[in-house]
Amino acid sequence: MRIVFVATVLVLSAAIAVAVEGMDWAYPPTPKGKGPPDKEKMLTVPGSKRQYTAAQIGDGFNPPDWFPDEHPPMPAAVATGRPPAYRACALCHLPTGGGHPESANIAGLPVRYLIRAMEEYKNDNRVGLRATTMIEIAKAMTDEEIRISSEYYAALKPQSRQKVVESATAPKSFVGGGGMRYAEPEGGTEPIGSRIIIIPDSAEGAQRRNPKSNFVAYVPPGSIANGMQLAAGTAGKTVACGICHGPTLKGLGEVPGIAGRDPTYTFRQLYDMQQGRRKGDAIALMTAVVEKLTIDDMIALSAYAASLEP
Ligand code: HEC
Numbered sequence: 001m002r003i004v005f006v007a008t009v010l011v012l013s014a015a016i017a018v019a020v021e022g023m024d025w026a027y028p029p030t031p032k033g034k035g036p037p038d039k040e041k042m043l044t045v046p047g048s049k050r051q052y053t054a055a056q057i058g059d060g061f062n063p064p065d066w067f068p069d070e071h072p073p074m075p076a077a078v079a080t081g082r083p084p085a086y087r088a089c090a091l092c093h094l095p096t097g098g099g100h101p102e103s104a105n106i107a108g109l110p111v112r113y114l115i116r117a118m119e120e121y122k123n124d125n126r127v128g129l130r131a132t133t134m135i136e137i138a139k140a141m142t143d144e145e146i147r148i149s150s151e152y153y154a155a156l157k158p159q160s161r162q163k164v165v166e167s168a169t170a171p172k173s174f175v176g177g178g179g180m181r182y183a184e185p186e187g188g189t190e191p192i193g194s195r196i197i198i199i200p201d202s203a204e205g206a207q208r209r210n211p212k213s214n215f216v217a218y219v220p221p222g223s224i225a226n227g228m229q230l231a232a233g234t235a236g237k238t239v240a241c242g243i244c245h246g247p248t249l250k251g252l253g254e255v256p257g258i259a260g261r262d263p264t265y266t267f268r269q270l271y272d273m274q275q276g277r278r279k280g281d282a283i284a285l286m287t288a289v290v291e292k293l294t295i296d297d298m299i300a301l302s303a304y305a306a307s308l309e310p
C-alpha cells in the first residue's frame, strides 16, 4: 500500500515538474513552509479597526475581512465556504475579488462568464496547471452556491492591483507563503529574461491578505508596446482582442475583461489555452488567437493588458 502511494506521488510531481520547467514565475509551486512563527499574535493592517491572528488569517473557512464596510454582505460560500466540503472564496480571491497573483482577480467579471468558468472546472474542461484547487472547489459546490458566489463577485467594482514596470532586471525573489513571490530579504537584482516577476509592495500586507496592499509587476523592456501591437491584430499573428473583449479590453457582454488584471494570471490562461487545457464552446473563440503566439508574445500581451485601466 505504502509503495503504491509513494509511486503515485512521484509520477504526479514529475509530470508537474516537466510541464512548468522554467515557468514557476507563472505557475508558482505551493511551498511547504512552517508558517508564521507566532500564530496567536494579534496582527493589523493600516486603516482597519480589525485584528486577526496569523492562524485566523489562514483559516480557509473564515478568512479575514479587514474592511467589512467596503463591500456588500458576503454570501456564505464567499465568507466561509461550506466546511468541510469547500473553502471560502474570500481566502484566495479576497472579499473584494482582487485576489493575488497565484489565484485570479475576479472582481466585476460578467456573471454569466463566472458561472461558466465554474462549470468548466466542474466538467474537467478547465485543467490548467494551477486549476487543481478550483476543480476540487467547483465539484464540491451546488449550482445554487455557484450562482450566488458568481453574482457576488460580478457585482463588485473591477480593480487593478499591480503597477506594470518595464525593466531588464527584477528583484531577486523566492516563492513563499501562499504561493506568492517575495523579494529576497538581502536584496539584489537578476536579469528578468522571459518572465514576469510580481513582488508585493508589502510582504506583510500580502501575507495578511490585505485587499489594499498592491504589487509591482516587472516585465521585460518593450513588452507594453509589443503587446499593444499584437492586441491590435496588426502583427499577422493573432486576432484583434478588442473585437470580442471590447475596444478598451474591459469586457463585452459575456466575454470577460482582461484590462488591468494580473499579468501572470493572463499569461497562464493564454498558455493553458494553447496547451489545450481550457476547452468548451466559448473558449473555442480563443483557439485562433493563441495558436501562433510565442512565450514572449504572451508575456507582451499580458503586460499590455495589465497596464490598462480595469
Ligand atoms: C485556495 C485558493 C482558492 C479558493 C478558496 C478559491 N479559489 Fe478560485 N481560483 C484560485 C486559483 C489558484 C485560480 C486560478 C486558476 C488558474 O490559474 O487557472 C482561481 C480561479 C478562479 C476563477 C477563474 C477566473 C477567470 O477569470 O476565469 C473563478 C471564477 C474562481 N476562481 C471562483 C472562485 C469561487 C466562486 C470560489 C469560492 C467558492 C473560489 N474561487 C475559491 C484559487 C482559489
Ligand code: HEC
Binding pocket: 113, 116, 230, 231, 238, 239, 240, 241, 242, 243, 244, 245, 255, 256, 258, 266, 269, 270, 280, 282, 283, 285, 286, 289, 301
Ligand atoms: C473572437 C473572439 C475573441 C478574440 C478575438 C479574443 N478573445 Fe479572448 N476570449 C474570448 C472569449 C469568448 C473568452 C471567454 C471564454 C469562456 O467563456 O470560457 C475569452 C477569454 C480570454 C482570456 C481568459 C480570461 C479569464 O478570465 O480567464 C484571456 C486571457 C483572453 N481571452 C485574452 C485575449 C487576448 C490577449 C486576445 C487578443 C490577442 C483575445 N483574447 C482575443 C473571445 C475572444
